[in-house]
Amino acid sequence: MPNDFNQPVIEEFRAxxxxxGGWFEGARLLLLTTTGARSGKPHTxxxxxxxxxxxVLVIASAAGAPKHPAWYHNxxxxxxxxxxxxxxxxxxxATVLRGEERDRAFARAVESDPGWAEYQAKTDRVIPVVALTEVPGPPNINAKSMGEAIKVVHDAFRxxxxxxxxxxxxxxxxxxxxxxLRVNCxxxxxxxxxxxxxxxxMLFPMLGERYPELAPVMDRLKREHERIAALLAALKEVVSDTEAEPGHVLAEVERLTDELEAHLTYEEEQLLPVLDAATA
Known part of the structure; x- marks a missing residue:
């Protein structure tokens, strides 16, 4: 079972x-469920x-404690x-990174947040970095309707x-x-x-077949996808330059964000009522 500190975070995360909020507000956070090395029971x-x-990479820092966290042993x-x-x-x-691969990944983490270096300085153990690679399979979206699924995906990008x-x-x-930051972009x-x-x-052809009256909406969304694709290509080109200045990258990210937000808002206004009605 989760400990007393983790349980409220887990419940808020899932809800x-x-x-x-609190300590983890605004952070990149996931819930990791492992199987107990001794008990065989799930631990989140x-x-x-x-x-x-x-x-994705997770770091077994345990805030610089002398021992690895239980989830790492699991x-x-x-x-x-x-x-x-x-x-x-x-x-x-889960794959534990070794040698130079681990060191490069940890250096990236430290560059983005010096707190990781502080944790390493507090302990004699080498803090592990673990890669989590998704097992191929159908996606399981945490939503109760197709409309909600689109909205939560959009909000994740936002x-x-x-x-x-x-x-x-x-x-x-x-x-x-x-x-x-380059990797994040x-x-x-x-x-x-x-x-x-x-x-x-998949989605647009299905909607177009079921709701012919949405053809103008589909056409607009597809055109917007093409414009966003061009902005993504421009951002990738800037980010791929190892000497790119953050100010230049930020300008490209903001251009993409503005165009994407207008697109997502329009798509939600036009499609969510239809999708929710279809799955009601």
Whole structure:
């Protein structure tokens, strides 16, 4: 069972699609469920994470305690875990990073938040970094209707872009872009590309067939997808430049955010009532 500190966080996380207040407010947080190494029972723990392309990284810091956290020992014994992102729940395979790969990942974490270095300085153990890679399978969206599913996915993109804008602004607008910030930008670009591809190839054709009167809406949304794709390409090009200045990247992120917010708002206004009625 979760401990007394974790349980309220877990409940708030699940009730609000990953949003929590207090100590973890505004953080990238997931719920990690491992299988007890001794008990064989599931144990759920809120942990911070770092985007890393098609996987996420979690760090077994235990706030610099002398011993690894229990969840780390659990996944060593049973590397198949369950991840809750607030939007999706999925099975994942846990891999402990070793050697240079671990050191590079931890350095990225420290560059984005010096608190990780403070934790390492407090302990004699080498703080582990663990990659969680999703096991292929149908997505499990934490929503009760198709309309709610679209809304929670949209809100996840809004949240991530807000975090990225905040992180870039706090890093200053001169000097090179931090490596983890570059990864964060590229990860959200890929996520948006995948989301819009899914809509273009599955959701929109299905709606167009069932609701011919939505044809003008579908046409507009597809055109907006094309404009957003161009903005994603521009952001990826800027971010891929290792000498890109944060101020330049921030300008591209804000351009994308403005266009995307208008698109998401229109899509929600036009499609959510239809989708909710279809699944009522």
């Amino acid at each position: 609000n699609h990953g949003r929590v 723990t809120p942990v911070g994470y770092l985007p890393d392309g098609d996987r 996944l060593l014994a049973n590397p198949r875990v369950t991840v809750e992102s607030g939007v999706f729940t999925y099975e994942a395979d 949240h991530e872009l807000a975090l990225i804008r905040k992180e870039i602004a706090e890093s200053g607008t001169a000097g090179g872009l931090a490596t983890q 590229l990860t959200v670009c890929q996520g948006l590309h995948n989301h819009h591809t899914g809509e273009d190839t």
